[in-house]
Amino acid sequence: MAYLILAIGVSYSLALVWRGGRGPGQARRGLALLVLAVGGGGTWVWHTSNAQDRREARYQQAALPRQGGPFGYVSSAQCAACHPDEYYSWHRSFHRTMTQPARPDTVRGDFHSPTLTGEGFTCRLARRGEEFWIALPDPDAAFLPTTGRPAGAPEAVWRRVGMLTGSHQMQVYWVASQFGNLETVVPFAYLFRDQRWVPLKDTFLRDPRLPQNLNVWNEDCIKCHSTAGQPRPDPLTHIPATRVGELGIACEACHGPAAAHVAANANPVRRYLLHGRGRGDPTIVNPARLPSKLASEVCGQCHGIKWIPTAEHFAQNGFSYRPGQELNQSTPIIQPTRLSAQPWLAEGLRRHPEFLPEHYWSDGTVRVSGRDYNGLIDSPCYQRGELSCLSCHSMHRSDPVNQLGPGMAGNGACLQCHKELTAKVAAHTHHPVDSSGSLCYNCHMPYTTYGLLRAIRGHRIESPSVAVSVQTGRPNGCNLCHLDRSLGWTERYLTRWYGVKPTPLSPEQAQVSAAVLWALRGDAGQRALIAWHMGWTPAREASGQQWLAPYLAQLLTDPYAAVRYIAGHSLQTLPGFGHLAYDYLGTPEEQVQARDGARAQWAKTGAADRHGEALLLDAQGGLEAERFARLLRQRDDRSMDLQE
Numbered sequence: 350m351a352y353l354i355l356a357i358g359v360s361y362s363l364a365l366v367w368r369g370g371r372g373p374g375q376a377r378r379g380l381a382l383l384v385l386a387v388g389g390g391g392t393w394v395w396h397t398s399n400a401q402d403r404r405e406a407r408y409q410q411a412a413l414p415r416q417g418g419p420f421g422y423v424s425s426a427q428c429a430a431c432h433p434d435e436y437y438s439w440h441r442s443f444h445r446t447m448t449q450p451a452r453p454d455t456v457r458g459d460f461h462s463p464t465l466t467g468e469g470f471t472c473r474l475a476r477r478g479e480e481f482w483i484a485l486p487d488p489d490a491a492f493l494p495t496t497g498r499p500a501g502a503p504e505a506v507w508r509r510v511g512m513l514t515g516s517h518q519m520q521v522y523w524v525a526s527q528f529g530n531l532e533t534v535v536p537f538a539y540l541f542r543d544q545r546w547v548p549l550k551d552t553f554l555r556d557p558r559l560p561q562n563l564n565v566w567n568e569d570c571i572k573c574h575s576t577a578g579q580p581r582p583d584p585l586t587h588i589p590a591t592r593v594g595e596l597g598i599a600c601e602a603c604h605g606p607a608a609a610h611v612a613a614n615a616n617p618v619r620r621y622l623l624h625g626r627g628r629g630d631p632t633i634v635n636p637a638r639l640p641s642k643l644a645s646e647v648c649g650q651c652h653g654i655k656w657i658p659t660a661e662h663f664a665q666n667g668f669s670y671r672p673g674q675e676l677n678q679s680t681p682i683i684q685p686t687r688l689s690a691q692p693w694l695a696e697g698l699r700r701h702p703e704f705l706p707e708h709y710w711s712d713g714t715v716r717v718s719g720r721d722y723n724g725l726i727d728s729p730c731y732q733r734g735e736l737s738c739l740s741c742h743s744m745h746r747s748d749p750v751n752q753l754g755p756g757m758a759g760n761g762a763c764l765q766c767h768k769e770l771t772a773k774v775a776a777h778t779h780h781p782v783d784s785s786g787s788l789c790y791n792c793h794m795p796y797t798t799y800g801l802l803r804a805i806r807g808h809r810i811e812s813p814s815v816a817v818s819v820q821t822g823r824p825n826g827c828n829l830c831h832l833d834r835s836l837g838w839t840e841r842y843l844t845r846w847y848g849v850k851p852t853p854l855s856p857e858q859a860q861v862s863a864a865v866l867w868a869l870r871g872d873a874g875q876r877a878l879i880a881w882h883m884g885w886t887p888a889r890e891a892s893g894q895q896w897l898a899p900y901l902a903q904l905l906t907d908p909y910a911a912v913r914y915i916a917g918h919s920l921q922t923l924p925g926f927g928h929l930a931y932d933y934l935g936t937p938e939e940q941v942q943a944r945d946g947a948r949a950q951w952a953k954t955g956a957a958d959r960h961g962e963a964l965l966l967d968a969q970g971g972l973e974a975e976r977f978a979r980l981l982r983q984r985d986d987r988s989m990d991l992q993e
Contacts (some may be wrong), residue, residue: 404532413512415530419577422576424595425440427611435745438744441749443516447742449516450512451513453750457516460481463546472485480509484506485505485508488533489527492555518541524900534563536561547954551910572651579667591945603634604636610632634647635871643674645739646674650672650676652696653723656681666880685709689905707991711821716823718798724807795813795824796882796885801993802914819854824878835861860963864879873908880904880916884918901919913940929943929950
């Protein structure tokens with residue numbers, strides 16, 4: 350508004366100057382007004398803009414976690430002058446945007462006055478200038494005494510959105526509280542792929558019968574979505590005065606606190622001498638110069654499932670780990686594969702028996718996303734070799750999506766160590782050298798972890814094993830690509846090619862497609878993984894695709910919203926199903942209608958592109974309905990809440 354008024358004043362003054370050809374008095378008045386408009390108006394704009402900046406600064410200081418200062422953290426802005434290339438490559442990464450203040454350049458959700466309806470409540474969104482607001486049931490009610498409080502849902506209050514987390518798949522929003530700088534979650538998230546708001550609870554693989562979580566950023570997200578986070582609740586009132594080194598995953602998360610480094614390198618002579626010697630700077634940590642295990646621990650501080658030995662110490666001071674130190678000395682990684690070596694876990698697991706099933710497969714392999722370090726340290730390449738996170742990934746020389754270093758998107762990552770296979774890849778894989786079956790990671794790092802409404806590569810490097818699939822339920826790389834084949838088929842080839850010892854299988858495991866069994870009678874996590882793989886191009890190329898429709902159609906009515914979401918997207922990418930009307934948040938009746946409609950459409954196509962007992966299809970390509978229904982009745986309906 351200030352700039353608009355200034356522009357009007359300048360335009361009027363220029364008009365008088367232009368009209369000055371009709372009279373020198375008008376020209377002089379126009380010039381005088383122009384000077385006043387530019388000078389006075391500019392001063393007014395300066396004061397107005399600065400007033401807005403000051404107001405914003407006061408708001409962020411009061412409502413958001415305080416940034417900068419603790420334990421020598423000075424923020425990434427201090428790095429840009431001397432390290433512009435590294436600063437730029439970090440700045441465009443998804444690490445930086447893990448948590449951000451809510452501003453017009455960071456918010457991607459539609460705040461143009463939509464109304465969002467959840468389970469028994471309504472939220473209204475609005476944008477006011479540079480600010481984003483939401484009317485929602487008072488989130489502070491959960492922290493107030495119940496005595497004397499009216500029964501029923503809390504009344505709606507307008508709250509300003511202070512922060513957001515996520516910028517890759519979705520955004521979650523946080524509103525300030527009357528209690529210190531507590532930030533509580535907005536019960537809706539914005540999905541980028543679908544360009545829509547959805548209830549936050551329906552973005553997780555979580556039993557719909559469980560109550561909705563009341564997430565608090567200061568307690569839940571601060572551990573990994575900020576740098577040097579300190580919750581700092583008051584010992585008596587528990588009201589937080591949270592502070593962080595920086596919101597998001599910043600330079601100092603990987604390089605350690607930089608105050609001493611900045612001070613030492615204020616001397617340009619020192620900088621040039623160090624640069625000329627080509628050595629590291631002892632005032633800062635460079636993970637690339639660390640031994641492989643210590644380098645990986647820099648990543649593991651966030652990308653691992655950690656044990657917090659002293660909750661009180663963490664609440665006031667945050668994690669004491671610093672890059673270059675041994676991670677297990679302060680925040681040990683929880684490894685169910687080594688429980689006997691972690692006796693301190695016993696009491697915690699007794700109090701929280703659901704912890705392991707919420708994070709791991711039954712053999713201790715991590716099954717949720719973002720915890721890649723857990724998979725790495727259970728891998729022989731790490732345990733018996735020098736493999737580290739930096740062997741494949743790079744922060745500064747990579748695309749932001751997967752952060753793979755140059756040449757690491759194909760077999761180059763593995764062949765840098767397994768050089769003997771370079772000239773005989775096809776002989777080793779028994780697949781054409783240019784096929785997806787000859788990509789090392791499709792066999793040895795298949796998509797067996799879940800998160801963000803999709804399947805993600807597991808980072809426990811292992812060989813395909815039918816025995817492991819039978820014992821743990823974790824799908825193997827062969828059957829995640831060959832969706833039309835049984836475990837018995839896979840075992841025959843693994844035995845023939847690699848001498849693997851056979852595993853006892855039930856008749857169904859020996860004969861029926863493993864993907865079909867996981868889709869129909871697997872647990873919710875398995876069903877989500879299979880629904881995603883049924884939309885994965887390499888699997889469709891190896892397995893055919895038209896036969897997938899009735900299985901994906903069945904998953905449209907799954908009890909878990911995440912499974913329905915993935916199945917809907919996979920089904921809509923099948924030929925002929927692109928215009929299928931389906932909303933994974935529709936009513937149960939609408940879901941059944943979409944399922945039945947998809948089945949009817951599939952039947953009209955006449956035939957599947959695969960046949961046989963493994964797919965429960967008869968000789969005409971029709972579905973064996975009785976066997977299909979029997980397997981569906983065996984579905985594993987145990988309660989699941991995968992903590993990604």
